Amino acid sequence: MPTEVIMPQMGESIFEGTITKWLKKPGDNVQRDEPLFEISTDKVDAEIPSPAAGVLSEIKIPEGTTVQINTVVGVINESGSATASAPTPQPTTPKAEAPAQTPVASTPAAPAVGGAATDVIMPQMGESIFEGTITKWLKQVGDSVQRDESLFEISTDKVDAEIPSPAAGVLSEIKVPAGTTVQINTVVGVIGGAAGTAATPAVPAPAPAKTEAAPASTVEPQEAAASVSENMRSSPLVRKIAKDNNLDLNRVAGSGAGGRITKTDVLGFLEKHGTGTTAPAAVPVSAPAPPTVAAKPAASPAAPTTPALPGELVPLSRMRAIIAQRMIDSKRTNAHVHTVFKIDFTRIVKIREKEKSKYEQRNGVKLTYMPFISRAVIATLRKMPIVNASMEGEAIRYHQNINLGIAVALDWGLIVPVIKQAEERSFVGVARAIADLAERARGKKLKPDEVGSGTFTITNPGIFGEQFGTPIINQPESAILGVGGLFKEPAVITDDSGTDSIAIRHMIHLTLGFDHRIIDGADAGRFMAEVKKYLENWSEDIG
Incomplete structure (x- = not known):
């Protein structure tokens, strides 16, 4: 049966959003949780995942239109084929490999050693939260862990929390090291399977930390080449504004959490320096952007237990960066x-x-x-x-x-x-x-x-x-x-x-x-x- 795609509520005080771009067109196949369209609100720019697997049969709201929350913006029909509902392997994206992946707390327990592997995923810690930073692993590869025992700590825009293990067994792999920011539903570790075979955590190239709300594969090549460096953090809307104005985002100081470049940052830069190459080569809008949380595993909530040495430059923890931005926003507002x-x-x-x-x-x-x-x-x-x-x-x-x-x-x-x-x-x-x-x-x-x-x-x-x-x-x-x-x-x-x-x-x-x-x-x-x-x-x- 058809599944309606609706404009989501991106925060309790937000009642409308603008569709800035459709990432699929009518007739395209789409997987559940695959990015479907981009929106912009007065608080956040985000890519919205598909609510179901199937075929996008209708786009009811065109790009550039602002609508109320819960408005039906499109329709997805079941394709009826095996390929429409089966997961598509995406080893380079930050999402879980299986669209039917359940949240951490409800994943069934796996046998302790040598049994089926259980993926440990980054949970969604609130409806408006789309990423989290792993600040600390509480277990190491080869350690035994009980179901619901605290496995790792995360920091998000709203809360710091300890995440319980989805199963009992042995932590056989750490896919995402401490200090890395990843999208929700990203597989960050594995319990069971070939337990104890990995001596050290696997250190991936943290592709999900490139942008705030999208896997690397969903960024159009021309947008990435035009304005975004390897470690730049920005939203799709920000990248679009930069592309339209021929602006290199490396020249813009990000005021968001972890150095994220916000819509306000880029518009302020354009207002002050103009578009294209008219501005001086490297003049930041304000103070230099703080390094992203993923840049240094040491930038975690536990940092105060090891005081910084005089003269040392210590990156902001995610919480410190969020507090800083919110205080500035409040004084401005x-x-x-x-x-x-x-x-x-x-x-x-x-x-x-x-x-x-x-x-x-x-x-x-x-x-x-x-x-x-x-x-x-x-x-x-x-x-x-x-x-x-x-x-x-x-x-x-x-x-x-x-x-x-x-x-x-x-x-x-x-x-x-x-x-x-x-x-x-x-x-x-x-x-x-x-x-x-x-x-x-x-x-x-x-x-x-x-x-x-x-x-x-x-x-x-x-x-x-x-x-x-x-x-x-x-x-x-x-x-x-x-x-x-x-x-x-x-x-x-x-x-x-x-x-x-x-x-x-x-x-x-x-x-x-x-x-x-x-x-x-x-x-x-x-x-x-x-x-x-x-x-x-x-x-x-x-x-």
Whole structure:
């Protein structure tokens, strides 16, 4: 029966995409997961895989057309022949050799030694993620491994994670070394088969690291020759723009993760230097592009455990590169304003000191200050939904739920896991969620959907002793709360009769960073005044 090809959603805030190129024409055979067409959205350029094997019978949406997500853009019919459904060997492409390859977690177990080989593939860690970087192999060739035992670590745009083994057996081959970025469904290793015969990992020429979303074989030769060097990372749309303008992409500094050249980079270069050969020979747009993650296996999340030597040039890890790009994007996008409030935390300090031992015994989690601040924020966001909103094109999206991000500092970077529907949780529920997400973030056990879809973020650099900071907003949110350190200070206290006295109080600074495009200073002030009131007059049952 016919299979409809639809415009996919490439992120929760993306609702349309432009078809920039069809890679097949009506009548062509296509394999399942083979690149079918290229799209461009306001956040990503990508090649979209075929949802089925068969023959492309109809193209409903021509190139250059922008359509809504879930629009039917083409139709694939079953060919009825053996060749249409059988896998086509593609040894030089980064995809798994069998289109029916299942994700890592559901691959059947293989016999331990001498049995059928089981491919280990790069899993898809979220619907909008098309590649990942192997940062570390936790097993070596010849090592025994149990099914679901952690086999290797990966880093993607959204999460760092340990990937479990798809089968029990012996790791007989490592096809992709640590430090290499590959497409999802790429075979990165083998378990079983001729176990123990390979003494060292096979080191492939990492063709999948050339481009962000396409196997090397799908890049048209004239495009590759015109503008892309062996290690250049760019999207199909970027390469097309470069080709149309006779631009050598080697002259463009990439600001994306791992040095990826984005659409913004190439358009900015053309605006500044013009097309063709009119620009000076080697003038970068900004700072030199960081090396790709695949360039050095050492550029992994584990790098901080081996400090760099003075004078050494160390490439950015994938996470560091992503953080850098997102911070720049946020500063370019949001009209950042900050307001700082001093909060008398004495009442909460006393409650915590009195209850912390019994609280941990009752609830199995330590009583920290973060749940107090989180609950005050949640209560205030419910009263002032504009601070929980975000810009969406030329409109404001008022979010139905409060998805509270809690920034967690890691040895190798920073990550923001999210408490979904935080408004439905009690004090104890919020406390448990914070502790659980932080622990799993440090253990690389987070799932992709636990680090996205946030609507408001809290970051706590005060644990390092700072008075206050001016945090950068976490896109696409519109506000972030920075928590300063807790200090004893002399303060003027006024009693009920109006008499003033000086006392030692526990004080903390809270900073609200907000996007002035949608949040006015008055709204920000009212929000913080309400948070201050909630904390200084705490009356909520902590459970």
